[in-house]
Amino acid sequence: MAFFAYLITDGSYACTTPGAFAKHLGELFAAQKIDYALYRDKSNPDYERFASVFVDECHMHGIKAMLHRDAALAVALGADGVHLTSTQFDAVAGAKAQGLFTVVSTHSAVEAMHAAAEGADAITYSPIFESPGKGAPKGLEDLNETAGKIDLPVIALGGIVSPAQISAVHAAGAAGFASIRYFINSAKESFCSK
Template sequence: MKHYLITDPSFYGNMPEALEASLDVIYSHTLPDFALFRDKQTTHYRDLAQTFVSVSRSYRISRVLLHGDYILAHELGADGVHFTSTQFDEITEAKALGLYVVISTHTYEEALKAQDLGADAITYSPIFASPNKGEPKGLEDLKEIVDKISIPIFALGGITTDEQINAVEKCGVFGFASIRYFI
């Protein structure tokens, strides 16, 4: 099962040096298969994204992704982009640039739409309780989506323990994504 690290500035800082130091600590303990730079607050996104791509490449992370900005992902040499559930219309453009595309989904209809538009993978969330993310979907709902959708699915939302990872793995997901599990 694939491991997908997602950054958050409250744990990684909002300056390139702090981000690099945080990534060095985390990557020295665990190397995820996928890593996403996500910071919705900074005014220095390009500089931080460049640091993230550079550090992640030095640790040979298999898939290095940026959040939401497929043009910047392409310019900085990231492997791909992770879109929000409001960016379905950008999938085609990102794929045309050769990027690996993950998109956030929260319903079966969104998951099916992502698949039909050619996304490479989806996150489906929230599976467990997660701060400010609404009512958890739960494992039964996750299993239903896995059985209906053919593209890779990352379980996301409130995954912080090995027991939760084992539970989502039993549902047949491609992997899990988390912020807090990796810190």
């Protein structure tokens, strides 16, 4: 698997209407090299409707669409995969049985090995660099050691906002990088106006 880019959304990607969301996603996807994208917005009460728009926009741009936590919704909306939290190890087998590419969030080597044992397709490992509210960074050496302990792709996450950091995690053994801020910071304009 080639080194890949994984966009993760949060509240900073929020738009007031699905139409505005689709427009801004389309612009972002056209301007960036993105292989996978995760729709993650815990505060959106209309998550399902916006998730449907997200999946459609991803597919129009050749991007693998991932949904957060909910394998059943991912299947219903035709998403390519699901990104499970570090409390959902027991959901890996069910997600895989439904044909979903299954990523698990991990924050320690023990969690990474647990995800691998459960049959996950990949993990995110975080935080690698300083990231607001995410605790002490793991650092590149820890990333390298963890990637060497498991036989599945490790996606570096946390505080990755520059090309230099992307190169550093690649050199440390990550199969890809994930970020929220990198993709918005790299765009010429902000996402949706509040």
